[in-house]
Amino acid sequence: MAAHTTFVVVFAILFTFSTAASAFRATVTIEENSQEKSRGRGQCQEKIQMQDLSHCEEFMKQRMSRSLIVLPGSNQEDHRSMCCNQLRELGDECMCDGLEKVVHEAMQGVEQEEEEKQKMMKKAMNLQTYCRFPRRCDIQSPSIWF
Numbered sequence: 001m002a003a004h005t006t007f008v009v010v011f012a013i014l015f016t017f018s019t020a021a022s023a024f025r026a027t028v029t030i031e032e033n034s035q036e037k038s039r040g041r042g043q044c045q046e047k048i049q050m051q052d053l054s055h056c057e058e059f060m061k062q063r064m065s066r067s068l069i070v071l072p073g074s075n076q077e078d079h080r081s082m083c084c085n086q087l088r089e090l091g092d093e094c095m096c097d098g099l100e101k102v103v104h105e106a107m108q109g110v111e112q113e114e115e116e117k118q119k120m121m122k123k124a125m126n127l128q129t130y131c132r133f134p135r136r137c138d139i140q141s142p143s144i145w146f
Helices: 002-050 055-059 077-090 095-105 113-131
Strands: none
Touching: 002 077, 002 095, 055 077, 055 095, 055 113, 077 095, 077 113, 095 113
């Protein structure tokens, strides 16, 4: 009986240490991943500040048509194409941050109805498809900003 009790105590101690070690490893991994993401986001912010996004800004600010269709040969189409080029220059990892910044700035200081804000968000989503972004961007809703 004493041997059995000793075995249970030793097993409980080993289990506790292994669980603590696993928790420590998980904590370290999470902190390292968070630091990498922060570093990456900081690098994106630097790239975005240095990148000319004027065509994206013009494209987003142009008055929306009811159908959200960009007509071939129009000034809006030119801005859209050039905007894709400007966002591509940021690189795959920073394209979404760049687009989000442009949308955010286009909405700042402009009194818009909720319907106009939604059209602008739709325009940003359509731009991702047109530019063939490598992944979908999770752009914050305008209601969070205002």
